[in-house]
Amino acid sequence: MRTLCASTLIGEFFVIGFAGLVAMKSDDLSMATVWTVCGIGMLVSVLLCGMITRPGGLQLGWALQAGLIVSGFWVPLMFFLGAVFGGLWWASIHYGRKIDEAKARWAAQAEAAEAAGA
Template identity: 85%
Template sequence: MRTLCASTLIGEFFVIGFAGLVAMKDPDLSMGTVWTVCGIAMLFSLLLCGVITRPGGVQLGWALQIGLIASGFAVPAMFFMGAVFAALWWASVHFGRKIDEAKARFAAMAEGQAEA
């Protein structure tokens, strides 16, 4: 699960940065505000890569997905991109858990065969 989720989070890191570049062109938003918010979100996505397997890591990931979708109020294209990454996040968590379960089953079978 960690690899799939981390890959999604790294993709989000870049998308947040590009959204910041787009948001800079909005005259109603100050450059300092844009880059403070984007910088925090980008740092959050990187830090999540390291804590994804700890308790609450997946829930923090969902919080980031909600934030990405909500950023559509500043950059309308982020409504779509946020939804795409929320779907990728769901798939990463769902299929990542299935892969982890399969790895555990194979490891247990290999251990059982080694004992015999």
């Protein structure tokens, strides 16, 4: 699960950066505001890569997904991209857990076969 979730978060890092470039063209937002918000979002996405398996890591990831969707009020394309990354986040968690369970099962079978053969 960690690998899939981290891959999604790294993708979000780049999307947040590109959204910042688009948001800079807005006359309503100062460059300092855009890059402060985008910088925090990018930092959170990278830090979450190491916190996925810790308590609260997945919930913070969901909060980041919600933030991406809400950013659509300033960069309308982010409504779509936020929803796409929210779906990817869900899939990373869902299928990542299935992969982890399968790996644990295979390791247990290999250990049992090794113990039976010894």
